[in-house]
Amino acid sequence: MNALDAVLIIIIALFTIRGIFRGLITELIVLISLIAGFVLAFQFADSGIHILQKYFPLLPQQAARVISFIVIFVAVNVVLRLLGRLLNKFASFVYLQSLNRIAGGVFALLKSVLIISIVFIILESIPFSAAIQKMIQVDKSVLYYPVRDFGLWLYQAIMAVLPGDLSVTDKILNMMKQADADKLKFLQPH
Template sequence: MNIFDIAILVILLIFTLRGIFKGLIGEVTGFIAIILALIFAVRWMSAGTAFILSILNLSTVFAVMISFVLIFVAVFWGTIMLGRTLRKILKISMLGWLDHLGGAAFGLLKGAVIASLLVILLGFIPLNLTYRQYKQDSVLFKPMQQFAPRLFDWIVLTVPST
């Protein structure tokens, strides 16, 4: 176990602990909120801009920015509130532990993807002899280097039209 292994384990631990505290619903809701907010903001930005220009005397560029931000924030906030409501329902139904356990698993997965991408990027950087030796002696470097590509291949095989 060397510095690369410790760095990878720290990344995995941080994301797992964060997942435990946020829970599965919190983790997934945050991710979905960003995606939905972007989709809705881009899709409805023109209509929002037209509405803003009809009631305020602003430049078109400023109206576009305001429209995008307002739609993004509204959709993001609404999705987060929905997630918080679902989380409260789980707590009331005594399934909060399941939310935390799922959050740990999702956080670990997220941490593994990030660690894998960092390891892949590190492979492109010319390292001096000492760090090359650390890389070769690392227990986790090779498995992490293969994790994200294998996950991507699995997603492509599992999810149609990707």
């Protein structure tokens, strides 16, 4: 175990503790509100531009686009988070608070490992990743490869369940196999 492992443990522990205090309902609502906020803001930003320019005709289109995006994103987040508060109140009312908190901790733990996994995968795809890996002593880390491979495993599991074009999956896996073939062995079916 090295300094990288210690940093990973601290980050994962902080996410988990925050998840325990927030609970599963809040953790899910925050995630859903961020995703829904971005999707809806991208989807309806053009409609917002027209509304803004109707009331503010001197407003440049690019500024109207940014304002429209921000307003839609914030509105979706506020509405969904208020809904989350109501659901949390309901959970505490029906005595599900302990289960909500435990599940929130587990969800936050998995979320933190996934985020770190994505960061590692991105770092490995940049040209000078070997220098970074040497600097943070990846070869001496106990947690680096299992954490990195969690995102790949989760992606494979999702793609196995969802119908769709698997060529994207194949491309990602081939890229990772070329980068580090022997580290992905536990992802292969036995």
